[in-house]
Amino acid sequence: MPDLVSALMNVPLTKTVAPTSSTSTSLEHILKVVSTDIELLELKILSDVKTDIPLLNNVADHILVLEEKGCAPHLYC
């Protein structure tokens, strides 16, 4: 790990690749190319985490589902 850290510390400070898109591009727009896969993934997760333990179902619904955003919040931590 220290070798990897040293190597990453030495990444040149200059921008080697210029931005290819406007920085205002929204995440929804960027992810559009995989939106069908993401929707399917969300459905699979929601059905897969259902158990006979109500507490676990409540926790899963709470943390895996975002209101108006579907579940699996992708780049949101």
Next chain:
Amino acid sequence: MFDGVDERVMQAAQVIEYLHTATLLHDDVVDGAETRRAKQAVCRVWGNEASVLSGDYLLSMAFHRLTKLRNLEVLELMSETTTKMARGELLQLTRSFETANEEEYLEIIINKTACLFATAIKTGALLAGASGESANKLYDYGMALGISFQIVDDALDYADEKKTGKPVGGDLQERKITLPLSHLLGQANASDRKRLDSILSMEEIAKPQIEEVIELMQHYGSISYTLEFSRKHAAAAKLSIANFPETRLTKSLSDIADFVVSRQL
């Protein structure tokens, strides 16, 4: 470029989401977090026990689903990654401000965040039939993207609460080693350093002290420095995939790198 998304790739994506969510449930207990994903943290609603045990359940479920893929390379990669993530959290917990430097900070964020990004994308590539060389380039992309993401996340901790939806200075209150603070401690003159040490030794760091630290960060350019550090890793991410054929998917990967450094700033 590779084969498409099939059932195995989809299962691997589920595993990644379970692993990630399990770590969030555990981290929120460790950090005493109030909110998560713009909602009350699970530990605040149902208690620490529920948060830890639900995290354990998701972690176990992740590895159970993983065994069904019957792919030893992916299993090894994920096992190694979860160990690294736990290591990153332990490093963050045990390292103090006095010895904090950029190298240690980078080691922490590689372990606790970036390796999951890298593993997620490499796993998808391997299961979609990518060559070892292409999968490794995508691993490098994920690693650099994860580093860039976490650095911005740490900068946002000192940004306007209205932009992030999270209380300002949470990391400072928890005495977490992050790049903005590490830079400030390294740059501050003797008088400011003395004041910073005094703030950091307080039992509770309140809003006025957080504002004072943010002012010092502005004065010493710590946030600008942090964001430049993030940008260079986003550029490195894009460089990792620069030789891939130009497709909608590779453009999307490139755009994500741009998005990560521009979000909410």
